[in-house]
Amino acid sequence: SKIAAVVRSRNTWHPGFSFEHDFRFAIEHASSNSYAICGEVNPDMYLMGYAAGAGIMGALAHEYPNVKKILLINPTGEMGERIIETGLSKFSGEIMLAIGENDLDSLKFGRNLFENHTNEAKTRKLLIIPKGDHQLRGRDTGIFLSKLPFIAFDNNSEYTKKFKGI
Numbered sequence: 001s002k003i004a005a006v007v008r009s010r011n012t013w014h015p016g017f018s019f020e021h022d023f024r025f026a027i028e029h030a031s032s033n034s035y036a037i038c039g040e041v042n043p044d045m046y047l048m049g050y051a052a053g054a055g056i057m058g059a060l061a062h063e064y065p066n067v068k069k070i071l072l073i074n075p076t077g078e079m080g081e082r083i084i085e086t087g088l089s090k091f092s093g094e095i096m097l098a099i100g101e102n103d104l105d106s107l108k109f110g111r112n113l114f115e116n117h118t119n120e121a122k123t124r125k126l127l128i129i130p131k132g133d134h135q136l137r138g139r140d141t142g143i144f145l146s147k148l149p150f151i152a153f154d155n156n157s158e159y160t161k162k163f164k165g166i
Contacts, residue, residue, distance in 0.1 A: 070095055
């Protein structure tokens with residue numbers, strides 16, 4: 001099934017700009033160029049972020065009405081834990097948190113987000129990735145990661161039908 005056109009942003013730091021700036025730039029670029037990117041004028045957006053990018057996404061996604069689903073992978077609190085908690089508490093779309101079982105910092109932070117700051121979400125799922133560390137290294141983890149967007153974003157995929165969540 002058709003679920004996405006992929007728009008990636010660079011993970012770089014620019015003097016005078018923040019990661020928040022990069023996130024906003026990417027969303028606004030995708031929105032203003034959506035017809036050229038995916039053939040839709042006002043498409044639903046599904047966002048996937050990793051580590052600090054997942055935290056930023058959790059903090060800011062609620063500000064963009066087109067963002068319907070978010071996948072936060074090993075979220076961290078570099079943007080400020082309270083800012084992330086507050087923003088995620090306002091997001092009413094679908095949320096999936098995917099966290100490596102061996103990434104103890106992200107696991108603690110992610111469980112707190114899931115248990116205490118996702119109550120406004122239409123749906124919410126927490127997925128613990130077996131043997132996953134913060135970098136999600138390893139062949140089996142890599143194969144699983146390739147399926148994560150389908151699990152999080154495509155409610156009719158074969159992967160979603162098999163996934164029960166925790």
